[in-house]
Amino acid sequence: MSATSQPQPPSPALIFDTLNAYQRTAALHAAVELDLFTAIAEGKKTPRELAARIQASEKGTRVLCDFLVIIGFLTKGGNDYDLTADSSLFLDRKSPAYLGSITEFLAKVGQETGAFNDLAAVVRKGGTVIGEEGTVSPDNPIWVNFAHTMAPLMFRPSDLIAKIIGADSGQKWKVLDIAAGHGLFGIAIAKHNPNAEIVALDWAAVLEVAKENAQKAGVANRYSTLPGSAFDVGFGSSYDVALITNFLHHFDVQTNEALLRKVHAALAPGGRAVTLEFVPNEDRVSPATEASFSMMMLGTTAHGDAYTFAEYDRMFRNTGFARSEIHELSPLPQRVIVSYK
Amino acid sequence: MSATSQPQPPSPALIFDTLNAYQRTAALHAAVELDLFTAIAEGKKTPRELAARIQASEKGTRVLCDFLVIIGFLTKGGNDYDLTADSSLFLDRKSPAYLGSITEFLAKVGQETGAFNDLAAVVRKGGTVIGEEGTVSPDNPIWVNFAHTMAPLMFRPSDLIAKIIGADSGQKWKVLDIAAGHGLFGIAIAKHNPNAEIVALDWAAVLEVAKENAQKAGVANRYSTLPGSAFDVGFGSSYDVALITNFLHHFDVQTNEALLRKVHAALAPGGRAVTLEFVPNEDRVSPATEASFSMMMLGTTAHGDAYTFAEYDRMFRNTGFARSEIHELSPLPQRVIVSYK
Numbered sequence: 219m220s221a222t223s224q225p226q227p228p229s230p231a232l233i234f235d236t237l238n239a240y241q242r243t244a245a246l247h248a249a250v251e252l253d254l255f256t257a258i259a260e261g262k263k264t265p266r267e268l269a270a271r272i273q274a275s276e277k278g279t280r281v282l283c284d285f286l287v288i289i290g291f292l293t294k295g296g297n298d299y300d301l302t303a304d305s306s307l308f309l310d311r312k313s314p315a316y317l318g319s320i321t322e323f324l325a326k327v328g329q330e331t332g333a334f335n336d337l338a339a340v341v342r343k344g345g346t347v348i349g350e351e352g353t354v355s356p357d358n359p360i361w362v363n364f365a366h367t368m369a370p371l372m373f374r375p376s377d378l379i380a381k382i383i384g385a386d387s388g389q390k391w392k393v394l395d396i397a398a399g400h401g402l403f404g405i406a407i408a409k410h411n412p413n414a415e416i417v418a419l420d421w422a423a424v425l426e427v428a429k430e431n432a433q434k435a436g437v438a439n440r441y442s443t444l445p446g447s448a449f450d451v452g453f454g455s456s457y458d459v460a461l462i463t464n465f466l467h468h469f470d471v472q473t474n475e476a477l478l479r480k481v482h483a484a485l486a487p488g489g490r491a492v493t494l495e496f497v498p499n500e501d502r503v504s505p506a507t508e509a510s511f512s513m514m515m516l517g518t519t520a521h522g523d524a525y526t527f528a529e530y531d532r533m534f535r536n537t538g539f540a541r542s543e544i545h546e547l548s549p550l551p552q553r554v555i556v557s558y559k
Numbered sequence: 560m561s562a563t564s565q566p567q568p569p570s571p572a573l574i575f576d577t578l579n580a581y582q583r584t585a586a587l588h589a590a591v592e593l594d595l596f597t598a599i600a601e602g603k604k605t606p607r608e609l610a611a612r613i614q615a616s617e618k619g620t621r622v623l624c625d626f627l628v629i630i631g632f633l634t635k636g637g638n639d640y641d642l643t644a645d646s647s648l649f650l651d652r653k654s655p656a657y658l659g660s661i662t663e664f665l666a667k668v669g670q671e672t673g674a675f676n677d678l679a680a681v682v683r684k685g686g687t688v689i690g691e692e693g694t695v696s697p698d699n700p701i702w703v704n705f706a707h708t709m710a711p712l713m714f715r716p717s718d719l720i721a722k723i724i725g726a727d728s729g730q731k732w733k734v735l736d737i738a739a740g741h742g743l744f745g746i747a748i749a750k751h752n753p754n755a756e757i758v759a760l761d762w763a764a765v766l767e768v769a770k771e772n773a774q775k776a777g778v779a780n781r782y783s784t785l786p787g788s789a790f791d792v793g794f795g796s797s798y799d800v801a802l803i804t805n806f807l808h809h810f811d812v813q814t815n816e817a818l819l820r821k822v823h824a825a826l827a828p829g830g831r832a833v834t835l836e837f838v839p840n841e842d843r844v845s846p847a848t849e850a851s852f853s854m855m856m857l858g859t860t861a862h863g864d865a866y867t868f869a870e871y872d873r874m875f876r877n878t879g880f881a882r883s884e885i886h887e888l889s890p891l892p893q894r895v896i897v898s899y900k
Contacts, residue, residue: 228644228645228649228890229890229891229892230645230658230891231848231890232645233587233645233649233650233658234848235847236584236586236632237584237587237662237669238665238851238854238855239584240580240581240583240584240675241675241851241854241858242577242580243580244581244675246578251679252682273683274679275683275686276685277686277857277864278681278682278685278686278857281854281856282854284844284850284853287844288850288851289577290573291573294844303569304569304570304573309574320571320575324578324579328578328582334582334585335585337586337589337623338589338592338593338615341593341616341620341622342614342615342616344615344619345619502621502625502635503635509625509629510579510582510625510626510629513579513623513626514579514582516618516619516622517582549567549568549569550570550571550572551575
């Protein structure tokens with residue numbers, strides 16, 4: 219960014235760059251598939267060395283690496299490429315924080331479904347054009363894939379949420395994890411609080427992934443499951459905490475309020491609903507990651523959205539909650555809303 | 560950019576943003592198709608007003624507009640959207656500099672061909688996987704589309720090039736326009752220099768577009784054509800200027816040198832080859848628009864590339880040219896190389 223306030227002369231560069239932006243997505247997918255970042259972490263630096271390691275052409279490797287420098291995933295000095303701090307942490311397959319698997323889910327949900335192939339039609343309609351309910355149809359196999367692939371992205375948020383809600387205090391808690399997916403949010407609470415019992419709700423096939431993760435985390439003896447739709451299955455009662463993570467963005471306000479009424483009824487007095495969401499500021503255009511998530515929901519769901527805190531606050535008040543407060547996970551995207559019965 | 564030198568804490572935001580970058584391309588395509596920018600230029604400002612004008616849903620319109628704010632094409636104040644200076648100039652259909660049509664060509668060349676659907680395979684191979692020659696196959700109809708749709712992007716560069724080479728001096732010139740496409744580069748010289756005669760070379764179907772443009776520009780009486788492949792058709796001789804615009808990037812060095820030998824032979828003593836190209840700096844990663852064009856060539860051609868000035872200079876010296884000089888078109892992307900016989 220230039221510090222000057224002089225107007226820039228007109229340029230078609232942003233138009234050109236945006237019309238080719240799909241190549242950024244393709245380049246990151248290709249680099250992860252070829253395990254290019256891991257090869258660089260192993261000490262291969264030049265196009266020739268890297269090409270030999272990833273079994274690709276030297277020219278293709280050079281062009282891909284240069285492109286990854288331009289879009290911020292590598293650095294370059296002379297003919298040598300190196301990882302950025304973020305690429306080293308998240309894209310080297312040998313890193314414990316490796317996120318390569320999320321490329322698979324995001325490709326499936328956004329691209330392989332064709333959800334954005336005719337975005338003008340989506341804008342005309344006001345929702346997805348890939349079937350009635352888009353990705354939230356019953357037992358959609360995409361959520362098993364989600365549970366498998368997106369877990370790595372959620373380790374840090376799940377740990378942060380357990381801390382935000384004071385799981386370390388060790389109180390006897392009954393926790394409902396709605397649309398648990400990989401189960402990491404409930405599991406993190408069980409790990410922080412040895413007196414927490416977790417009840418995980420999701421499609422039966424998805425719960426197999428959550429149960430496996432609970433087993434790995436050593437909390438399976440305090441982990442039970444409720445298979446089915448969050449809108450239909452009975453929750454039980456007297457929960458201290460209800461986790462609603464990355465779920466409400468799929469639905470319209472009326473549907474969310476029906477769910478939140480059920481959640482309110484299932485909470486013990488003083489219980490809390492804990493919502494992890496893409497929550498843009500009231501201007502709806504910042505922060506960029508949170509705000510642009512409304513486009514993902516427009517393209518892939520019938521009625522979903524990235525709701526503002528004011529909108530969530532209203533949904534919770536309308537359904538009986540006393541008050542809600544918002545917590546940042548910064549520098550991670552997403553925010554946490556804690557709502558009190 | 561922050562002025563601080565403190566390291567940023569790790570964040571998956573760039574990975575997430577890049578995996579969704581294809582939505583930027585989709586959003587700009589949709590906005591152009593829906594003529595959203597023109598509606599805003601007409602004074603429609605709110606999602607409701609805009610939705611009524613573009614015959615779309617209010618929600619879809621709001622989400623699209625917010626997304627266009629995030630990626631730099633609109634501004635927002637309260638619920639009102641407005642155009643940026645560049646959007647006003649290039650994306651309002653009523654602007655004489657309207658560039659909306661280039662969205663069509665860039666979608667065709669990059670996306671509809673599927674050239675980037677399996678970029679890992681492209682990197683392995685070192686060139687396009689969509690047929691032997693990608694987009695440069697004989698008489699590929701994509702170039703008629705190119706000639707129709709990309710002309711608006713080339714008005715300013717063609718005018719600048721005419722000035723750079725001194726067309727206004729009015730000398731008697733014979734100009735060869737190789738792979739003329741829409742013809743604008745030769746036509747601009749004819750407009751600046753009333754004593755210039757233009758010979759345009761391209762596939763016969765493409766030349767129909769160039770001839771139409773020459774007619775519109777009032778220079779048809781100094782405009783003749785050579786239909787066929789630049790590699791096969793006889794150029795004739797004694798040219799003062801040979802235009803080679805956005806052509807050499809499609810081929811390997813050997814193929815380019817064969818062409819440049821033909822060009823050298825066709826030039827009069829003291830004649831000049833004038834090349835418009837995406838020419839990255841020697842680091843191959845800047846400027847971003849020029850440097851990232853190597854990815855477009857990797858995906859869509861068998862052997863093309865974004866060559867550096869050192870590489871072009873060598874090709875011209877190897878084929879008999881005395882020297883080459885490079886000119887900036889800044890702030891426009893692309894650069895001009897003038898090579899002297």
